[in-house]
Amino acid sequence: MKIALDIFTILAVMAGAFFFLAGTVGLLRFPDPLTRLHALTKADNLGLGLVVLGLLPQTEWPLDTIKLVAIWLFALLSGATVGQLIARAARRAGPTP
Amino acid sequence: MPDFLLTAAAFVLVLVTLGLIRILRGPGDADRMMAAQLLGSGGIAALLLLGVATAAKAVIDVALTLALLAAFASVAFVQGASRADGDDSKETRGE
Amino acid sequence: MTLALAVDIGLTLLILAMAGWTIAVRDTFASVIGFVTYGLLLTLVWVRLAAPDVALTEAAMGGGLTGALLIGAAARLRSTEAATRTERPGILTRTLAGILSAAVTAALAICVLNLPEPAPTLAPAAAANLAATGVGNPVTAVLLAYRAMDTLLEAIVVLLALLGVWSLAHDRAWGGYPQLRSTADPDGILVYFARVMAPIGIIVGIYVFWVGADLPGGKFQGATILAAMWLLAVGAGLADLPPVSRTWLRILLAVGPLVFIAIGLVGSVIAGAVFAYPDGYAKPLILAIEIALMPTLVLTLALLVAGAPQRMPPQ
Numbered sequence: 001m002k003i004a005l006d007i008f009t010i011l012a013v014m015a016g017a018f019f020f021l022a023g024t025v026g027l028l029r030f031p032d033p034l035t036r037l038h039a040l041t042k043a044d045n046l047g048l049g050l051v052v053l054g055l056l057p058q059t060e061w062p063l064d065t066i067k068l069v070a071i072w073l074f075a076l077l078s079g080a081t082v083g084q085l086i087a088r089a090a091r092r093a094g095p096t097p
Numbered sequence: 098m099p100d101f102l103l104t105a106a107a108f109v110l111v112l113v114t115l116g117l118i119r120i121l122r123g124p125g126d127a128d129r130m131m132a133a134q135l136l137g138s139g140g141i142a143a144l145l146l147l148g149v150a151t152a153a154k155a156v157i158d159v160a161l162t163l164a165l166l167a168a169f170a171s172v173a174f175v176q177g178a179s180r181a182d183g184d185d186s187k188e189t190r191g192e
Numbered sequence: 193m194t195l196a197l198a199v200d201i202g203l204t205l206l207i208l209a210m211a212g213w214t215i216a217v218r219d220t221f222a223s224v225i226g227f228v229t230y231g232l233l234l235t236l237v238w239v240r241l242a243a244p245d246v247a248l249t250e251a252a253m254g255g256g257l258t259g260a261l262l263i264g265a266a267a268r269l270r271s272t273e274a275a276t277r278t279e280r281p282g283i284l285t286r287t288l289a290g291i292l293s294a295a296v297t298a299a300l301a302i303c304v305l306n307l308p309e310p311a312p313t314l315a316p317a318a319a320a321n322l323a324a325t326g327v328g329n330p331v332t333a334v335l336l337a338y339r340a341m342d343t344l345l346e347a348i349v350v351l352l353a354l355l356g357v358w359s360l361a362h363d364r365a366w367g368g369y370p371q372l373r374s375t376a377d378p379d380g381i382l383v384y385f386a387r388v389m390a391p392i393g394i395i396v397g398i399y400v401f402w403v404g405a406d407l408p409g410g411k412f413q414g415a416t417i418l419a420a421m422w423l424l425a426v427g428a429g430l431a432d433l434p435p436v437s438r439t440w441l442r443i444l445l446a447v448g449p450l451v452f453i454a455i456g457l458v459g460s461v462i463a464g465a466v467f468a469y470p471d472g473y474a475k476p477l478i479l480a481i482e483i484a485l486m487p488t489l490v491l492t493l494a495l496l497v498a499g500a501p502q503r504m505p506p507q
Contacts, residue, residue: 006098013105013146020139024112027135028119033127040116040131044138051105051142058098058149059157067157068145071164074389075138078168081385082134085175090127092179103195107202114206121213121226129225133259136232144236151196155244155408158400162248162417163235165393166256169420170228172382173256176427177263178221 005057012054019047033090041083048075102150106143113139130174137167200240207233218277220266228259244408245331248400252416260423261497326475328406335410336478340467344452347485351445354492358436361500367437368505370498374429386428393421401486405475411482415489422494433498435505441491448488452481 026039052072056065116135120128141160148156210233214226231254238247281289318338319330325337335343361368376382401414425431434441455477460466469477 009098010101013102016142017105017108020109020112020142024116027116033123033125033131036119036123036128037131040135040138044135048138048142051109051145055145055149064157067161070392071141071145071157071160074161074164074168074392075141077385077388078137078164078171079134081381082137082168082171082175084381085172086127086130086134089130089175089178090125093125093127100195103199107195107199110199110202110206114202117206117210117229121217121222121229126221129222132225132229133232136229140232140236144239147199147236148239151240153239153242153244155248156239158403158408159235159239159244159247159251161396162400162413163232163251163255165389165396165417166251166420167232168389169256169424170232170259172385172424172427173260173263174225174228177224177260177267180264180267 009054009057012050016047016050016054019043019050023047034087037083037086037090041079045076045079048072099150099152102146106146106150109139109143109146113143126178130171130178133167133171133174137164137171140167203233203236203240207237220269220273221263224259224262224266227262228255231255231258245329245404245410245413248408248410248413249416252413252420256420257416257493257497260420264497264499324474325469325478327478329404329408329410331408332404332410332478336481337469337474340452340456340481344449344456347449347452347488350492350496351449351488354445354496357496357500359500361502365501365504367435368501369435369503370433370495370501371426371503374427376427376429378429383428383430386425386430390421390425390430393417393424397421401482404482405479411485411489415486416493418486418490419493419497422490423497426494426498433494435503436495436501437505444487445491446488448485451484455481 020043023039023043026043027036030036030039049072052068056068059065059068113135116139117132120131120135123129141163144156144160144163147153148160207230210226210230214223214230217223217226231250234254235247235251238244238250315330318334322328322330322333325333327333327337397414397417399414400409400417401411402409404410404414422431426433456467459468459470459477463470
């Protein structure tokens with residue numbers, strides 16, 4: 001049982017790291033603040049979600065597990081909101097030189 | 098398992114560093130405001146991986162607080178930036 | 193070179209680079225963002241140093257609250273930005289400042305590297321007497337039992353800082369509302385975010401405060417989270433900060449330190465020394481101090497970030 005959980009952790013964390021990589025590549029290569037924002041808020045949040053999923057078997061039940069899921073939900077909510085707010089501010093600031 | 102998690106944490110930290118270099122260089126405020134959000138997702142992932150790998154105490158509470166306050170900091174950045182372009186003349190006039 | 197050491201070295205270099213960038217960049221807004229990033233990264237360092245209480249405080253205050261405070265200041269300074277950017281101190285001043293900074297750093301490094309091994313510490317004595325204080329978290333025991341006097345002075349200093357900020361108010365706005373009314377769109381996403389986040393954040397704040405007796409946490413971190421959630425609601429237009437002339441506000445601000453001082457003096461009468469707790473009463477007294485200090489801290493922190501009164505008080 002422990003082996004299965006460990007394998008699950010390894011796979012999920014690797015998937016999460018892959019999404020972080022994708023997000024960072026997007027951050028580095030996209031030409032525009034808005035597209036960079038998209039890469040940051042979407043890919044990195046998914047990466048965090050997968051990392052949290054992978055770490056769930058390694059923590060104690062129930063309180064730690066609930067807190068981990070809560071962390072991910074906060075990150076999702078704030079990613080969505082902050083993405084919107086920054087995009088609005090970026091649009092108001094006008095195109096960068 | 099701890100070694101694997103530590104490697105993952107190091108990997109995420111390298112990615113956060115690269116992201117920070119790009120974000121903080123970006124001309125204009127819109128790019129830089131993303132820094133708190135980058136730390137809010139990447140930083141928390143690195144923290145959780147480090148904490149579980151080294152069996153640190155109470156790391157999940159710290160990550161919870163970090164998530165809340167990073168979100169608050171991002172909102173404060175956006176409001177600060179928009180307040181800066183707005184007219185300051187409104188500030189001293191009574192309502 | 194173990195893996196953990198490599199991660200630590202990488203983290204340290206990142207933080208040093210962040211600090212250097214914060215000082216070197218010319219734009220105030222950018223340097224505030226750099227400072228907040230530096231603070232949030234420092235949280236990881238504190239966790240690596242096995243200091244979760246400090247990590248909580250760093251994340252809450254250094255990251256969130258100080259960031260909001262400095263951003264407000266940077267926003268207000270925007271109009272003077274161009275003028276200050278053209279001024280630069282002369283080459284002589286800069287060289288002297290560089291030499292002085294290098295000398296202080298060298299002195300600090302020599303002192304730290306010459307500490308006796310193992311370094312002198314009271315930690316074993318503090319841990320040995322933990323049972324008498326009634327709390328399980330040694331940090332809370334140090335803050336509220338062994339060194340309660342320092343915590344009292346801290347609370348009073350923060351209150352005095354608030355009075356200093358209030359004294360900057362314009363004569364017309366004396367005693368008025370600290371902030372402009374928010375211009376957020378009532379159907380917009382910021383309001384939705386505040387509506388969902390603030391209640392959950394309040395629960396987390398109270399949890400962090402309550403769990404501080406036996407696990408990392410405490411009143412300072414909990415109060416910072418609560419203040420941040422209140423400011424979030426204020427920024428979204430869902431709540432308003434009270435005018436600073438309100439009586440209930442001033443009573444709540446004073447009640448924390450006053451209860452603290454009263455308990456200290458009671459200790460001097462009953463148990464023989466100021467801030468000595470009578471046997472068996474340590475835990476309830478500590479709890480009373482913490483509960484009394486919470487509203488004071490929440491109000492003080494929120495009002496510090498909000499700044500000097502700007503709108504006239506209601507007539």
